[in-house]
Amino acid sequence: xxxxxxxxxxxxxxxxIPENNRFWGKGYTDWVAxxxxxPLFENHLQPRIPKNKNYYSLDDENVIRxxxxxxxxxxxxGFGIYHYWFSSEMQLxxxxxxxxxxxxxxxxxxxxxxxxxxxxxxxxxVKRGNDWxxxxxxxxxxxxxxxxxxxxxxxxxxxxxxxxxxxxxxxLCKFFKDKRYIKKNNCPMFGxxxxxxxxxxxxxxxDYWNLLAKQNGFNGMCFVxxxxxxxxxxxxxxxxxxxxxxxxxxxxISRIQNIKNRYFPKLRIYNYDKVxxxxxxxxxxxxxxxxxxxxxVGFDDTPRRGKKAKIILGQxxxxxxxxxxxxxxxxxxxxxxxxxxxAWNEWGxxxxxxxxxxxxxxxxxxxxxxxE
Numbered sequence: 001x002x003x004x005x006x007x008x009x010x011x012x013x014x015x016x017i018p019e020n021n022r023f024w025g026k027g028y029t030d031w032v033a034x035x036x037x038x039p040l041f042e043n044h045l046q047p048r049i050p051k052n053k054n055y056y057s058l059d060d061e062n063v064i065r066x067x068x069x070x071x072x073x074x075x076x077x078g079f080g081i082y083h084y085w086f087s088s089e090m091q092l093x094x095x096x097x098x099x100x101x102x103x104x105x106x107x108x109x110x111x112x113x114x115x116x117x118x119x120x121x122x123x124x125x126v127k128r129g130n131d132w133x134x135x136x137x138x139x140x141x142x143x144x145x146x147x148x149x150x151x152x153x154x155x156x157x158x159x160x161x162x163x164x165x166x167x168x169x170x171x172l173c174k175f176f177k178d179k180r181y182i183k184k185n186n187c188p189m190f191g192x193x194x195x196x197x198x199x200x201x202x203x204x205x206x207d208y209w210n211l212l213a214k215q216n217g218f219n220g221m222c223f224v225x226x227x228x229x230x231x232x233x234x235x236x237x238x239x240x241x242x243x244x245x246x247x248x249x250x251x252x253i254s255r256i257q258n259i260k261n262r263y264f265p266k267l268r269i270y271n272y273d274k275v276x277x278x279x280x281x282x283x284x285x286x287x288x289x290x291x292x293x294x295x296x297v298g299f300d301d302t303p304r305r306g307k308k309a310k311i312i313l314g315q316x317x318x319x320x321x322x323x324x325x326x327x328x329x330x331x332x333x334x335x336x337x338x339x340x341x342x343a344w345n346e347w348g349x350x351x352x353x354x355x356x357x358x359x360x361x362x363x364x365x366x367x368x369x370x371x372e
Contacts, residue, residue, distance in 0.1 A: 002371065004331040005077035007182070008344040008353060009113065012082060012093040015059040019092055023119070023154050030303075030348040031055045037303035040267065044311075046302055048347060051355035058096040061103055068100075068108035070354070071344065074364040075371030078109030078182050080191060080340060085114065087158035088167050101175055111182040112172065113191030113224075116202070119154040159198065165205045169212045176218065184337070187222040188213065193240075195225035196232035206234060227291065238340045239282075239294035242275050242312060242351075265307040272298070272314035276323040283330045295327050296342040297363055300350030311350075317359055321366035328370060 013020075013030045020028045035055070037047040050056075056063040071079070081100075084092040100106055159165070175181055176188040183189060190209075195202055210220045223234035227244065276295075283293045297320060302309040324341075331339050343351045355361040 002328045002332045004328050004336050005338050006075065006328075006341050006367065006371070007078050007080045007111070007338050008071065008076050008341045009346070010079035010081045010096075010110075010344045011346050012058055012084075012096040013348075014345070015057045015093075015095055017092060017095075019155065029057075033303040034347045040302060040307065040309075044302075045358060046300070048300075048303075048350060048352075049357040050347070051357060051360060053357075059099070061099050064096055064099050065103065065106050067344070067354070068106045070361075070364065072108055074353075074361075074368040076108075076344070076353075076367065077338075078111065078180075079344060080113045081110055082193075083112040083114040084155075085116075085168055085171075086118070086155045088160055088164045090155055091171075092155065097175065101178060104178075107180075109180050109182050110175075111189045111191065112175070113193055115193040116157060116197055117194050118157045120152050157197070159201045159205060162208060165208050166212065169209050173212075173216055176213070177216070183218075184222040186219040188218060189222045189224055191224045191226070191238070192234065193226050194228075195234060196228045196230045199230070199232040202232075203234075224292065233290075236290045236292060237288070238292040238338075239279075240340065241279055241294035241342055242296040242299050243270065243310060244294070267302075267307060268310045270299075270310065270312045272312050272319060275312055276319070280323065280326050280330060283327060283334075286334075289334070292336055292338050292340060293327060293331055294340045294342065295324055296351055297353055298350050299342075301348065303348045303350075317362035317366045320363055321370055324367065325370045 011030065016027060016029060024032075035047060039046045058064065068079075081097050082093075083097075084094070086092070097110070097112070100108070100110060172188075172190070176183075181188055192202060206221065206223050213219075213221045222236065224236045224238050225232065225234045226240045227233070227237045229245070279293070279295060286293070296312075298315040299310065299312040302311065327339060341353075343349070343353070345352050345354055347354075353363050353367070355364070
């Protein structure tokens with residue numbers, strides 16, 4: 001059995017909230033995009049359909065209980081739950097984590113990965129923003145925008161000052177104190193998806209949180225930042241896969257492609273084997289003992305991005321099992337404690353472990369075989 005444990009990234013965007021209704025239309029969750037997706041070429045596997053058409057809602061404790069049981073039984077150590085704290089006045093999609101916290105008998109480890117950026121409209125020029133659902137975006141003249149600013153800002157990230165940082169920490173601390181929360185040497189692990197988004201402020205906030213953590217009985221915090229070409233890293237870093245962009249050259253190429261795609265939409269097609277082989281080669285060549293590696297199940301974000309999507313073709317459960325085993329072997333030999341896997345339930349990006357109508361639970365069974 002490998003010492004390296006698997007943390008599967010977990011998306012909470014599957015329950016209705018007022019903000020989604022206002023931003024994207026009444027009843028919007030990621031399932032809306034998943035259901036409406038259509039094939040864009042011959043043999044294109046869209047739409048993706050969950051097993052037994054289980055279009056669940058994550059405000060239901062029984063759903064989270066089912067997910068946790070399924071994950072634990074098949075070799076998943078824990079969930080890396082995306083965290084959406086925009087400011088002291090605005091937090092979104094926190095319900096699934098709060099349900100998990102309250103139901104102490106749900107047997108799954110977990111941690112937070114803060115997607116510390118703003119939400120914006122597709123046409124917006126706001127920097128460091130996430131255009132969440134381009135295929136469901138509205139134009140600038142949409143009357144439903146209400147008080148949303150002319151620059152297309154939906155939810156603005158505001159780090160604030162020490163008082164705001166303490167409010168944020170106090171909210172998180174009740175999770176940190178849960179025995180299921182993932183810790184390293186009695187330090188709660190907390191991820192930053194965009195550490196280079198005002199890194200100086202992020203670093204000051206982390207220093208303050210370290211102090212607060214010690215005051216609350218911990219040895220400090222363990223901060224894990226997504227790898228970035230600016231090397232704006234914290235205690236540890238993690239590779240977010242697939243198609244990670246980590247060098248200045250890769251970032252420039254990606255930006256040029258994104259600009260072209262805005263005006264001349266074109267699918268970007270990649271090969272499953274080549275993407276995984278690069279991941280494993282990069283892991284073998286990595287000299288950073290503070291970096292955790294990342295893997296992925298599949299990828300196809302046409303539900304969210306239509307003809308502007310990235311698609312990785314050629315995935316099968318058998319290939320996934322082979323490459324995951326190789327990555328775990330590399331990680332284990334290098335004494336890495338975790339790998340981060342994309343993803344448990346990123347249905348809008350075709351990156352999910354949950355059973356579907358096409359492959360049933362074969363990806364989960366692959367993980368079970370590998371980890372046992």
